[in-house]
């Protein structure tokens with residue numbers, strides 16, 4: 001099977017609507033062809049600048065305009081970040097992702113400090129990722145030069161549903177940043193959230209956008225909405241595990257080489273729920289007691305799950321090692 005960037009909506013709809021067990025089997029088969037089975041990438045998040053964000057993303061606890069329990073915190077110091085990265089690395093994590101509640105990156109002293117953090121974490125031998133909002137081409141180049149491996153920037157939902165979820169920026173703004181990241185030679189990490197009130201067509205359209213980008217993202221996080229008190233989406237229904245499985249399996253079939261990440265929502269999932277996601281082609285998780293601001297399974301819990309399911313953590317920079325060796 002070839003890697004394709006020309007998927008049509010109709011083709012994706014057919015895959016998405018395949019009877020579920022058949023879909024899991026197909027995705028599992030592709031997973032075996034393109035990925036090392038039994039291997040899961042372990043990533044850890046740290047919120048380096050928390051809350052007070054000017055955007056209105058209706059799912060987000062960090063938007064200043066909603067009254068959530070998130071405590072606002074200015075940009076951390078480099079040594080605090082290094083301590084967290086070292087702790088994550090000791091626990092077996094190979095990718096460290098720093099999140100900032102910014103609309104966009106600005107060329108100021110905070111950005112200079114982030115560049116130093118990127119350099120420091122890269123020197124530990126971890127894959128460094130950032131998620132900080134919109135980026136220009138020259139900012140992306142500076143991050144790359146500092147050692148940034150990946151940049152996370154989710155498209156979140158379909159283009160059509162986007163304005164129902166966020167009004168302070170557009171879907172095109174998102175694509176533009178992804179383009180800047182790609183042009184700088186940084187690995188693109190982009191996915192979305194389910195449970196935002198979207199239809200199945202919206203989910204299919206979101207996967208269409210991701211799988212028809214000039215290059216498939218290196219990683220595709222699939223998040224289940226974490227319902228946060230005080231946000232407009234606080235009373236949305238809990239995401240059904242079968243919907244997560246369907247999204248993961250479809251993403252795996254469309255983008256065979258991507259790391260498909262079972263992202264937010266794991267603390268509300270059983271081990272068997274998560275096992276289904278791994279069978280459907282997920283091969284990456286966030287581990288550590290916190291995502292950005294909400295609880296997540298800690299390293300020990302995940303180690304126990306890995307032992308039970310016979311999974312092992314993926315080593316860092318594996319793609320590069322394959323290319324060289």
Ligand code: SAM
Pocket residue numbers: 059060061062099100101102103131132133134152153154156192193223224225226227228264292
């Ligand atoms: N401010 C930057 C941005 O929006 O790109 C970076 C941080 S933002 C918190 C990163 C991503 O986290 C969002 O794009 C969204 O996909 C995800 N996210 C935020 N709140 C969430 C929630 N309550 N449930 C699931 N995912 C969430």
Ligand code: DTB
Pocket residue numbers: 045061099131152154191192221222223226263264290291292293294295
């Ligand atoms: C992604 O796709 N999900 C992560 C990470 N990339 C930045 C964030 C999830 C946030 C969940 C809510 C919170 O903890 O604040």
Ligand code: SF4
Pocket residue numbers: 053054055056057060061062063100101102103133
């Ligand atoms: Fe701000 Fe990002 Fe949260 Fe949107 S998702 S409110 S941009 S921190």
